[in-house]
Amino acid sequence: MKEENKKNIYExxxxxxxxxxxxxxxxxxxxxxxxxEYFELKDFLPTVNQLFAKNKITSIFNLDNETAKLExxxxxxxxxxxxxxxxxxxxSIKGSSPVQALGGQITYLRRYLYINALEIAESDIQNKExxxxxxxxxxxxxxLLADFEELLIATETDREEVYKHFKVKDNTKMTNAQLKLAIxxxxxxxxxxxxxxxxx
Numbered sequence: 001m002k003e004e005n006k007k008n009i010y011e012x013x014x015x016x017x018x019x020x021x022x023x024x025x026x027x028x029x030x031x032x033x034x035x036x037e038y039f040e041l042k043d044f045l046p047t048v049n050q051l052f053a054k055n056k057i058t059s060i061f062n063l064d065n066e067t068a069k070l071e072x073x074x075x076x077x078x079x080x081x082x083x084x085x086x087x088x089x090x091x092s093i094k095g096s097s098p099v100q101a102l103g104g105q106i107t108y109l110r111r112y113l114y115i116n117a118l119e120i121a122e123s124d125i126q127n128k129e130x131x132x133x134x135x136x137x138x139x140x141x142x143x144l145l146a147d148f149e150e151l152l153i154a155t156e157t158d159r160e161e162v163y164k165h166f167k168v169k170d171n172t173k174m175t176n177a178q179l180k181l182a183i184x185x186x187x188x189x190x191x192x193x194x195x196x197x198x199x200x
Contacts, residue, residue, distance in 0.1 A: 009057065009074040009082055016051040017119050023047050025120075039120060041111050048118060059117075061110050063088065070113035084117045104142050144179040145171060151186035 007015075025047060029038040052058055060071045067085050074080035086109065114120070148171065152159055163170060166178050174182070 006076055007055075008077075009072060009080045012055045012057045012074060013072055013082060013117070015055055016048070016057070019051050020044065020047060020118055020120070039111070039115065041107065041114070044118070044120060045114065048114065059114075061106075061113065063106060063109065068109040068113060070110070070117055072117060082117075084113050086112060086116075141176055141179075144176055144183065145174075147183055148174075148179050148186070151183060151189075154191050155186055155189040157186060157189065 025039070025044050027037040027039050028043050029040040030036075048059075056075045058073050058075055060073065062069045062071070066088055068088055069083055069085045072082045072084070088105070088109065151157070152162070159171075162182055166174055166182070168174050168178070171179075
């Protein structure tokens with residue numbers, strides 16, 4: 001009788017969706033360049049993991065050259081599962097290391113898959129920009145950061161002076177607009193030399 005009363009993966013996932021909605025999670029991600037807020041993984045993943053454990057399901061993320069997949073598995077019957085997938089867009093970003101590019105890609109793919117699986121509403125983003133534009137904005141930020149780092153090294157510029165100029169702690173706190181301005185300034189500097197009259 002107990003076996004008959006066990007919930008399947010669809011029932012369990014729906015319970016998690018409802019319970020997550022009741023938690024009223026808040027967005028911490030902010031895109032100052034395009035003016036919208038969004039959910040970061042840290043905003044919902046701890047709560048999702050708690051709900052999954054409570055309802056006896058687990059999730060596994062997998063990534064290959066073409067597809068990113070999120071499997072939601074019933075731990076009471078591991079053959080009972082749901083698979084969510086999205087295509088992987090290959091992006092070659094000048095100046096970024098393979099590890100940096102992969103790390104950023106994994107973070108964004110995981111985020112979108114969990115948002116899809118848990119039906120997490122992001123109405124602010126949908127009202128302001130289409131999803132494809134958000135992805136492009138993220139890719140632009142990564143490319144700008146890579147170009148910025150490349151120029152810092154090539155011109156032997158003191159990064160702390162740059163951060164001080166823009167009043168930020170590190171490059172992750174710089175907006176796209178700030179990165180673009182810094183890049184334009186750095187492009188005017190001679191390679192591996194400095195001049196006193198330059199901004200930094």
